[in-house]
Amino acid sequence: MKVIIPLVFDYDAQQWARTFDIGVADAARDFAAVLRRAVHDGAVSAAIDAHWPMMRGHVTAHTVDGLDAVTRDELLDLLRQARDADQDDALISLIRQYLADHPQDLDGRAPRWIVLHAMEWDDGYFLSGGLATVYFTDGDSVPYEIDSDAVEDLLTDMFGARGAAAALGVDLSRERMEFDDYADNVPSLLGIPPRSPDGGDRAGDDTERTIAGESGVLVPIAPSREIVTYRPDAARRWLAEGVADEFGIDESFATEEITIAARLGDLLRSLADDPHPQVWRLHPPATGVYLWRTAYGDGIDGGALLTADLHIGVHDVNLAIGHIAFDEFTDDARTSGIDAAVEALGLIAHRVNQAVTRILQATGTPQAGQSAA
Secondary structure, three states: OOOOOOOOOOOOHHHHHHHOOOOHHHHHHHHHHHHHHHHHOOHHHHHHHHHOHHHOOOOOOOOHHHOOHHHHHHHHHHHHHHHHHHHHHHHHHHHHHHHHHOHHHHOOOOOOEEEEEEEEEOOEEEEEEEEEEEEOOOOOEEEEOOOOHHHHHHHHHHHOEEOOOOEEEEEOOOOEEEEEOOHHHHHHHHOOOOOOHHHOOOOOOOOOOEEEOOOOOEEEOOOOOOOEEEOHHHHHHHHHHHHHHHOOOOOOOEHHHOOHHHHHHHHHHHHHHOOEOOOEEEOOOEEEEEEEEEEEOOEEEEEEEEEEEEEEOOEEEEEEEEEEOOOOOOOOOOOEHHHHHHHHHHHHHHHHHHHHHHHHHHHOOOOOOOOOO
């Protein structure tokens, strides 16, 4: 067996220069030469032997460039493990401190876990505190944003570019982390419990609590699963960065103008072709969400049929979720532009989450990352 223990020698350059009457500029080179000579001559090993008799004959001293390839690789591995442990501790500390400094963001509730998702940048997808989900002990969760350059820099240093579905989970109590290339696996890796049945609907209140299964028996409906993760604040920023102009989301984007369905339909098709997971993220089995404009005999009615494309097992399913009337997209007919788009996307995400949850439960189909009961 072999144990590697680095020895670090530190000396003040000016003091070394005065002691040996040399220039300060030459002190570092002279100091290094003396240490190398002591290592090569066996003086370092002899000094340790003299003060540690039980290890006499078992200690060897080498400069880094004098190590054999195997030992050098072992040392490099040890250094990497130490660095990774330091980075893990530093990241967890930064996240815990940020959460502690912003209790108002969680209405004073104590977070138990946090999952950081990948955000798209010009050069790829990178894990980001700006696209996070906080979980509580009962399995309830809320979208969260950590606005910290220190967290972002550390995540990039530690994980680099990753896939669009990657995520990092942090157990804030046990101070451990779990990474996976597929975000839906992370909650189970952390041991996050399913949301309690009496905890309400993550997306809103469900008045219907049963659904008829294939046998006709009423089956209790579990709280809505997060098939669509929608982040209104991120959507507002994204739209304001020029996307709203591209899709005609301006003052004319309003209930009274019956323009919402058409332009929002274009926006959803764009999200299907060019995903922006920091705004709108689909989870299996959903592969797309769409609006199809509807009309009466005398022309368009301003409403739309909401559908979701699902991939269940080996089957592709186009699920018709229901009709959204022209005046349902926003609560207030006067709401327009980006405000209307943000609200309407929230309505769509909520209805998709409700409908797909019911389909999965009625058919006994587990969501990806979950096992069938």
